[in-house]
Amino acid sequence: MSREYATNDWYPVADAARMIPGHGFTTRLLGEPLEVSGSFENPVVTARDGRMLPVQVRYGHVWTTTGSAPRPLFDIAEADETDRTFVPCGAVQVRCSPLRAVENFLDIAHFPFVHTGILGEEPHTQVAPYKVEIREDADEVWATQIGFHQPQAAKSATEAIETRYEYRVPAPTTAVLYKTCPPKPEAWDVIAIFVQPVAEDMCIAWPWMALYDDVSPYADLVQFQQEIFLQDRSILENQKPTLLPLDPRMEIPTRCDLTSVVYRRWLKRKGATYGALTTAA
Amino acid sequence: MTFTLYNYVLSGNCYKIRLMAALLGVEYETVAVDFYPGMEHRSPQMLSLNPAGTLPVLTAGDLVLTETQAMLTWMATSFDTSGTWFPAGDPALLGVVQQWLGFSGRLTQSAGLARLHSMLDWPVDGQAACAAAVKDLRILERHLTDRVLEGGLWIAGETPTIADVACFPYVALSPDAGLEHDAYPAIRNWLYAIRGLPGFVAMPGIHYRHEGTSGTNG
Incomplete structure (x- = not known):
């Protein structure tokens, strides 16, 4: 494990709902306790030694970093498109590696079996070939040209559609999904999972969406995403080994796991191994 | 329409109503309530409907019910043509059913609370809730x-009753709090039997039995 690489990334520690002035709270990041206080607009994050950590408020969340030379927080351009509906979906705690939570978000093949009737259904289980690359200029993993049959691709979907997907991994503990927006096919809906690494085997996931949907009540949008994420939670908590194996000898992937293969390779190359197993047991 | 359910998709108590309706084949409407993170069940609008600020809430015309076990009773007596889900004609059996309805309320406070703590970091004593849940599971x-030794399968009597529906969700969801079912073989078989009932619906954390598989792992 390398804590050192991880300390220089930014992580979510609160959303607006969690920030109640006068009611600070303790959370954990990379195994260390943090105090979060102040307001959503002016948050204060304090380390155990009393040091005030850098903060920024982006994408509906309070972000902080503990490192001495933090890399810039990635950009999600759609966050500035004010005609979108922004939906922070709260925090879900999962007893799994933060990297496993991201990897699961990138997987398409499990849709018909875990998200039955929503993101997939039998017998439409085939994952057609798609493209995955490491974009060296941005230092990001991208999976493109993904298509999948989905019974209810979004709350706004009125019928089963062939949904197009692009996945982007801009940081080891963040995955961003761009998928067909049913009521506005020329645009992408954006669904991200921001993962707070509590420890190597424990994380808090903060799902966040930037959608075009003028019809669905807000509570329906939140619950649509929560239902999907909580279907994954029980599976994530039962994956073995708990840490994400980066040694290619430990697991045998298939063609549909290509995003995972490239994600793991990218993590290993960067030394982003907090939450990973780096050698075969 | 038969009734309206004010619903939160991750709530085990809301799921009792969704499950009961599915098993009885009753159509209904839902209104999504943003319990988390929005805390909408504490909004003025929801408090005017249910001053206790809890979910689910069921309305049917002028009738407003806010206690889950009362909703199950109302649903079974209103829509169950077989008369087996709420065995009103058998005082001894009905007594046992009511006994386990009461127990299901305790499950909400033990296994249900442990799950909220583990999943959403609910500000309660998670260890105490887990300990209480283990006691209830035993x-x-x-x-x-x-x-089973008497030749039965369900909580009371020869057929499933509202007591089975009431006790099912928070027992089935206890692994969400790290409380696995390995040590409870009779519970495992009972959960499997409920998941096999005609009309059964799943929720996040409770899966459908997969066609083409066999054995108690479903």
């Missing part, structure tokens, strides 16, 4: 074991 395990 009570149910013993009862279901006794039932």
Whole structure:
């Protein structure tokens, strides 16, 4: 494990709902306790030694970093498109590696079996070939040209559609999904999972969406995403080994796991191994 | 429409109503309430409907019900043509059913609370909730074991009742709090039987039995 690489990334520690002035709270990041206080607009994050950590408020969340030379927080351009509906979906705690939570978000093949009737259904289980690359200029993993049959691709979907997907991994503990927006096919809906690494085997996931949907009540949008994420939670908590194996000898992937293969390779190359197993047991 | 359910998709108590309706084949409407993170169940609008600020809430015309076990009773007596889900004609059996309806309320406060703590970091004593949940799981395990030795399968009587529906969700969801079912073989078989009932619906954390598989792991 390398804590050192991880300390220089930014992580979510609160959303607006969690920030109640006068009611600070303790959370954990990379195994260390943090105090979060102040307001959503002016948050204060304090380390155990009393040091005030850098903060920024982006994408509906309070972000902080503990490192001495933090890399810039990635950009999600759609966050500035004010005609979108922004939906922070709260925090879900999962007893799994933060990297496993991201990897699961990138997987398409499990849709018909875990998200039955929503993101997939039998017998439409085939994952057609798609493209995955490491974009060296941005230092990001991208999976493109993904298509999948989905019974209810979004709350706004009125019928089963062939949904197009692009996945982007801009940081080891963040995955961003761009998928067909049913009521506005020329645009992408954006669904991200921001993962707070509590420890190597424990994380808090903060799902966040930037959608075009003028019809669905807000509570329906939140619950649509929560239902999907909580279907994954029980599976994530039962994956073995708990840490994400980066040694290619430990697991045998298939063609549909290509995003995972490239994600793991990218993590290993960067030394982003907090939450990973780096050698075969 | 038969009734309206003010619903939160991750709530085990809301799921009792969705499950009961599915097993009875009753159509209904839902209104999504942003319990988390929005805390909408504490909004003025929801408090005017249910001053206790809890979910679910069921409305049917002028009728407003806010206690889950009362909703199950109302649904079974209103829509169950077989008369088996709420055995009103058998005082002894009905007594046992009511006994386990009461127990299901305790499950909400033990296994349900442990799950909220583990999943959403609910500000409660998670260890105490887990300890209470283990105690309740052992009570149910013993009862279901006794039932099997008597030749039974369900909590009370020869057929499933609202007591099974009431106890099912928070027992089935206890792994969400790290409380696995390995030590409770009678509970495992009972959960499997409920998941096999005609009309059964799943929720996040409770899966459908997969066609083409066999054995108790479903």
